[in-house]
Amino acid sequence: MSADTWLEELGVSGLGGRRLGEVEEPAFSRLAERHRRELHVHCYRMLGSFEDAEDTVQETFLRAWRRRETFEGRSTFRAWLYRIATNACLDLLARCRPEPATGGEALWLQPYPDRLLDELPASNTDQPETFAFARETIELAYLVAVQHLAPRPRAVMILRDVLGWPAKDVAELLGDSVNSVNSALQRARAGMREHLPAERQDWTGGEQDARTRELVRRYTDASVATDVPALASMLRDDVRCSMPPTPGLHVGRETVVNDWVESGFAGMKGLRAVLTSVNHQPAVAFYLWQEPEGAYLPLTIDVLRVTGGAITEIVTFHDDQFPLLGLPERLPLDGTE
Incomplete structure (x- = not known):
C-alpha cells in the first residue's frame, strides 16, 4: 500500500510536508506503527542488540514526528522512516560504539x-531467493559478521543487499555520491567474506528439516544428561562457541569440549530443557534445579547453527534473555509449567 493510500485512510489527502504536518499525533502514530517491526529488525541488523534496536525505533518515531514537516512525498512514508532509522543507528554507533x-x-x-x-x-x-536471503540475514552468524564492519559501509550493505535500495537512494540518505556508495558496498562485501564462509550453505542453518530437528533433540537429551562424549560427536571439527556478553570465542571441537570440562559442565546435575526458536535458528533453553526455590530456574539458552547434519556454532545467552524470548520464569518439579 502506498503512502498516499495510508494518508487518505487517515483523512489527509495528498502528500508533501504541509499536508503531513496537518496530521494529528494519534493518526501519525498509527501510520508509523504499521512499520514498527520491520524498522526494529532493520535497526537490529545494524546494531546487533535487541534493546538498542528498541530504543532506536522509539528515537526514529520521535524524530519523524518532530520533522514531519520535512516529508516532501518524493519517496514513500516507509522509505522516509527507514532513512530516519538508519541515521539514528549511525548516531548511536558513533556515540556508543x-x-x-x-x-x-x-x-x-x-x-x-x-x-x-x-x-x-x-x-x-x-x-524465493530474496525470501531465503531475508531469513538468513537475521541469523546470528550473519549478524556477528555485520558487526565487524564500520558503521557507514554496514549501513550501505544492509540497505543495498538486504533491502534492495538503489545506490542513488542510499547516496542521498548518507549524503554521499553514488561512486562512494558503490565503493563502500565493495568494502563491506569484502569484510563479510573475511568473517563468513564463502558458501552460503556453510554459514546459514537453512530450514529446520526433520534431520535438523532430530539432531537438536539428541543435543538436548545429551545436554540434560551432561553427556560430553555424545555432545562432542555432534560437533563439526571447526565448531565455534561464544557466550555474549562474556568475552571468549572457542573454535574447534577439542577446544570447545575442553572448555565444557574445565567449566564444570560435565558434572552438572539437575538440568531441564525447553525447545524454542531464535533468529530463525533452533535453540534450547536450560533450567537448573534450585532446592531453596523448589523449582528449575533459568540458566542459559543455546542457539544452534546446524550445517550438513552437524552443529557448526553454539551461541549461548545468559538467563537475563529468558523474558525477551517469552520463556517460563521457572519450571516446577512435576514437569508442568
Missing part, C-alpha cells in the same frame, strides 16, 4: 525471538 566488533564475536549481541519475527510483513514468495 565508535569501533566495530573484532575477533569474531560481538559482545553486545542479543537474540531475536521468532515469535516477533513472525510479525514482519509477508515477503514476496514469488522470489
Whole structure:
C-alpha cells in the first residue's frame, strides 16, 4: 500500500510536508506503527542488540514526528522512516560504539525471538531467493559478521543487499555520491567474506528439516544428561562457541569440549530443557534445579547453527534473555509449567 493510500485512510489527502504536518499525533502514530517491526529488525541488523534496536525505533518515531514537516512525498512514508532509522543507528554507533566488533564475536549481541519475527510483513514468495536471503540475514552468524564492519559501509550493505535500495537512494540518505556508495558496498562485501564462509550453505542453518530437528533433540537429551562424549560427536571439527556478553570465542571441537570440562559442565546435575526458536535458528533453553526455590530456574539458552547434519556454532545467552524470548520464569518439579 502506498503512502498516499495510508494518508487518505487517515483523512489527509495528498502528500508533501504541509499536508503531513496537518496530521494529528494519534493518526501519525498509527501510520508509523504499521512499520514498527520491520524498522526494529532493520535497526537490529545494524546494531546487533535487541534493546538498542528498541530504543532506536522509539528515537526514529520521535524524530519523524518532530520533522514531519520535512516529508516532501518524493519517496514513500516507509522509505522516509527507514532513512530516519538508519541515521539514528549511525548516531548511536558513533556515540556508543565508535569501533566495530573484532575477533569474531560481538559482545553486545542479543537474540531475536521468532515469535516477533513472525510479525514482519509477508515477503514476496514469488522470489524465493530474496525470501531465503531475508531469513538468513537475521541469523546470528550473519549478524556477528555485520558487526565487524564500520558503521557507514554496514549501513550501505544492509540497505543495498538486504533491502534492495538503489545506490542513488542510499547516496542521498548518507549524503554521499553514488561512486562512494558503490565503493563502500565493495568494502563491506569484502569484510563479510573475511568473517563468513564463502558458501552460503556453510554459514546459514537453512530450514529446520526433520534431520535438523532430530539432531537438536539428541543435543538436548545429551545436554540434560551432561553427556560430553555424545555432545562432542555432534560437533563439526571447526565448531565455534561464544557466550555474549562474556568475552571468549572457542573454535574447534577439542577446544570447545575442553572448555565444557574445565567449566564444570560435565558434572552438572539437575538440568531441564525447553525447545524454542531464535533468529530463525533452533535453540534450547536450560533450567537448573534450585532446592531453596523448589523449582528449575533459568540458566542459559543455546542457539544452534546446524550445517550438513552437524552443529557448526553454539551461541549461548545468559538467563537475563529468558523474558525477551517469552520463556517460563521457572519450571516446577512435576514437569508442568
